[in-house]
Amino acid sequence: MRLSEVKSGLLLWGVPSYQGIAEITKDMKAEKGMLVLVPEMMPHCLGLTIVKRLQEKGIRCAYTTDNMLGVLFYKNKVETLMFFYKKMANHHMVGICGSLYVCLLAHLHSVPIKLRQGDTLPQSALDTSVLDGHLRIQYNEMMKTGDESIPLDIIQ
Amino acid sequence: MESSLCFPVRLEGQTIYVLDETRLPLEESYLEVKSLEDALEVLGQMKTRAFGQVLLFLYTCALTGEIEGIATAFKKVRPTFDFNSLAGVLKGATQKTPALSAAVASIVQGLDKKKKVRSQRLAEILPYDARILTICNVNGELIYLADALSEMGKTATFFVSETRPYLQGSRLTLWELQRAQLPVQVLCDNQAAVLMQQGLVNCIVTGSDRSTKRGDIINKIGTYALARLAHYFNIPFYVLTQFPLAIDIEDITIEERPPHEVFLWLEGNGPWPDALYPAFDITPAEFISGWIDISGEVACA
Numbered sequence: 001m002r003l004s005e006v007k008s009g010l011l012l013w014g015v016p017s018y019q020g021i022a023e024i025t026k027d028m029k030a031e032k033g034m035l036v037l038v039p040e041m042m043p044h045c046l047g048l049t050i051v052k053r054l055q056e057k058g059i060r061c062a063y064t065t066d067n068m069l070g071v072l073f074y075k076n077k078v079e080t081l082m083f084f085y086k087k088m089a090n091h092h093m094v095g096i097c098g099s100l101y102v103c104l105l106a107h108l109h110s111v112p113i114k115l116r117q118g119d120t121l122p123q124s125a126l127d128t129s130v131l132d133g134h135l136r137i138q139y140n141e142m143m144k145t146g147d148e149s150i151p152l153d154i155i156q
Numbered sequence: 157m158e159s160s161l162c163f164p165v166r167l168e169g170q171t172i173y174v175l176d177e178t179r180l181p182l183e184e185s186y187l188e189v190k191s192l193e194d195a196l197e198v199l200g201q202m203k204t205r206a207f208g209q210v211l212l213f214l215y216t217c218a219l220t221g222e223i224e225g226i227a228t229a230f231k232k233v234r235p236t237f238d239f240n241s242l243a244g245v246l247k248g249a250t251q252k253t254p255a256l257s258a259a260v261a262s263i264v265q266g267l268d269k270k271k272k273v274r275s276q277r278l279a280e281i282l283p284y285d286a287r288i289l290t291i292c293n294v295n296g297e298l299i300y301l302a303d304a305l306s307e308m309g310k311t312a313t314f315f316v317s318e319t320r321p322y323l324q325g326s327r328l329t330l331w332e333l334q335r336a337q338l339p340v341q342v343l344c345d346n347q348a349a350v351l352m353q354q355g356l357v358n359c360i361v362t363g364s365d366r367s368t369k370r371g372d373i374i375n376k377i378g379t380y381a382l383a384r385l386a387h388y389f390n391i392p393f394y395v396l397t398q399f400p401l402a403i404d405i406e407d408i409t410i411e412e413r414p415p416h417e418v419f420l421w422l423e424g425n426g427p428w429p430d431a432l433y434p435a436f437d438i439t440p441a442e443f444i445s446g447w448i449d450i451s452g453e454v455a456c457a
Binding site: 040101 | 182317318344346348353380384385388410421422428433437438
């Protein structure tokens with residue numbers, strides 16, 4: 001798919017719950033031609049699993065790598081960010097690795113963020129090939145990854 | 157220690173040897189290029205890129221004795237890079253040195269010196285404990301930068317964004333910095349914001365494929381996000397540039413690669429979902445703190 005073919009899409013971050021997927025399906029029926037932008041969500045390539053779930057429900061998706069999100073915001077290709085958080089703690093929303101990156105980019109581009117309670121994927125569903133897939137390079141010097149906290153003032 | 161990525165392409169007799177960057181870091185192997193067709197195939201498959209494509213262009217000109225036709229052919233394959241300006245530089249060099257191969261040799265030698273000077277200029281403006289976040293790969297220039305910093309009594313620690321989907325950060329930059337025994341860590345592209353928030357980095361350094369006199373740049377996909385985030389966290393963002401032109405950055409064609417390449421490094425054979433793959437993005441000048449030109453000129457916002 002070419003970037004010019006994307007008019008405006010719903011960007012998804014985190015693991016959507018079944019209610020979340022139902023909401024996206026409903027939105028899609030209301031707005032025909034709506035596209036859901038699904039980032040890779042490293043380091044576990046969650047996007048690959050999630051895009052399959054969405055496609056099974058007939059939801060039209062476009063897959064991107066995480067570092068492509070900047071250009072999507074820059075080119076006004078994101079109408080809304082639907083952020084599936086893990087929990088709320090100390091006036092922060094806690095989400096998967098990269099949550100601050102995507103929420104801050106949305107904030108800086110004045111894109112509204114819809115907050116939804118997220119789901120978790122069973123460990124067996126995670127792609128643990130992580131950084132380089134089939135190359136399997138031994139990375140001794142990799143930054144530790146983990147959940148991230150996003151201050152509420154960025155989200156609101 | 158000099159990285160083999162400093163000169164990933166060389167000319168010996170009538171053969172151009174191209175370091176196959178898609179095989180790194182597992183294997184350091186070279187492809188043989190003997191014609192324009194070979195060169196275009198290597199270029200299209202991204203076996204070489206960045207400074208490698210500059211060298212490939214120059215040596216293909218030397219090999220074929222042509223300039224303008226080569227620039228047109230190269231631009232069709234990689235539309236974002238400014239092969240026409242490079243052709244202009246080469247034509248200018250042939251005014252002084254009429255033999256094309258000698259003109260190419262003089263440009264290549266000059267470019268390496270200029271890259272070292274550019275690294276020194278950048279080192280002068282970086283902090284004493286430079287904790288540098290970078291993306292993609294600038295063909296050995298970070299090693300020149302670390303050397304220059306060291307000579308000034310400064311230290312350098314590198315954080316490399318993996319740069320999906322081609323992984324130039326984790327396959328190339330991490331590899332060359334580790335071989336040079338420099339302190340380096342690789343991160344998922346989406347970790348950049350947390351790194352900045354936690355104060356783990358105090359400057360960003362990237363290359364640029366194109367730049368304008370106004371200061372806008374085009375560079376590897378993901379650069380714009382780094383610049384926006386760095387701007388938010390008040391972290392200086394420096395760009396290595398060459399041949400800035402008085403043009404509108406939005407007029408430059410942004411190359412979009414085949415969607416299946418997004419999944420090249422993943423396990424399995426698909427079927428893969430529909431994907432987007434713009435190879436570059438635009439960073440407006442207002443998010444950039446400083447530009448270090450190939451001539452060594454430094455401009456700060």
